[in-house]
């Protein structure tokens with residue numbers, strides 16, 4: 001029997017992915033590992049199995065893995081946490097979960113990574129075959145995610161590992177784009193933010209966990225039109241600066257990645273090819 005263990009169910013991505021996963025796989029095929037069981041009462045009522053625990057605790061991981069056939073590791077610590085916690089959750093716990101998944105007989109392990117693992121200065125869209133090496137100057141988040149990928153790849157002989165690398169995720173009431181406004185205020189107006197809608201990340205995770213061809217593969221997941229700083233401001237009714245003509249984005253390809261692979265191999269297409277499409281559909 002299929003049993004899909006999902007971590008990070010209470011986060012921005014997880015709480016939008018889980019209801020979809022329940023529709024696609026059935027509630028009795030789904031289990032979540034969460035620190036706060038009360039936060040997923042709705043899922044429990046729908047029939048999802050809830051294991052209360054911390055991803056950093058070996059005993060909690062083993063409990064969550066018992067009988068699981070597929071793992072989707074969505075959890076991460078990157079919103080205002082100390083560096084040691086980020087490494088502990090994003091790298092150490094992720095790799096330990098992979099190792100223990102092998103011992104528990106798990107077949108497929110989907111790791112939610114990020115488009116920020118690529119090095120700067122590629123000068124073109126990043127390809128999955130480029131090194132997952134954000135460089136020594138990278139902050140803890142991309143560094144810990146890249147190191148998690150490397151640790152999990154060492155298990156690739158024993159586990160069907162699929163790595164999903166989403167861009168900045170937005171939509172469905174997530175305030176992420178609005179929250180980015182202070183950062184975007186420092187950007188040249190033409191600088192672009194590569195993004196993906198929650199619906200499209202959810203369908204990428206579903207394909208990654210369910211399609212045989214995804215075994216052992218890595219996929220970029222982003223929409224067709226990275227949004228400019230100008231358009232992020234326009235979307236939120238923020239006044240535009242007038243002195244932007246001479247500003248230059250020194251790395252215009254940062255975070256931009258090709259989706260040719262996931263299109264060809266998993267048949268994935270963005271339901272929302274741009275933020276504007278999502279807005280017109282009322283899906284922001």
Ligand SMILES: NC(=O)c1ccc[n+]([C@@H]2O[C@H](COP(=O)([O-])OP(=O)(O)OC[C@H]3O[C@@H](n4cnc5c(N)ncnc54)[C@H](OP(=O)(O)O)[C@@H]3O)[C@@H](O)[C@H]2O)c1
Nearest residue numbers: 008010011012013035054055074075076114166167168169
């Ligand atoms: N959002 C984006 O734009 C974006 C872009 C690219 C990649 N990603 C990746 O997508 C994934 C989800 O991101 P998100 O935006 O949903 O993050 P988020 O909103 O910060 O959620 C993080 C999730 O991880 C859980 N978690 C953190 N530490 C834990 C621990 N010690 N034990 C158990 N669970 C723990 C959190 O649980 P609590 O509720 O208990 O804190 C929460 O459910 C991450 O792997 C991230 O790297 C996100």
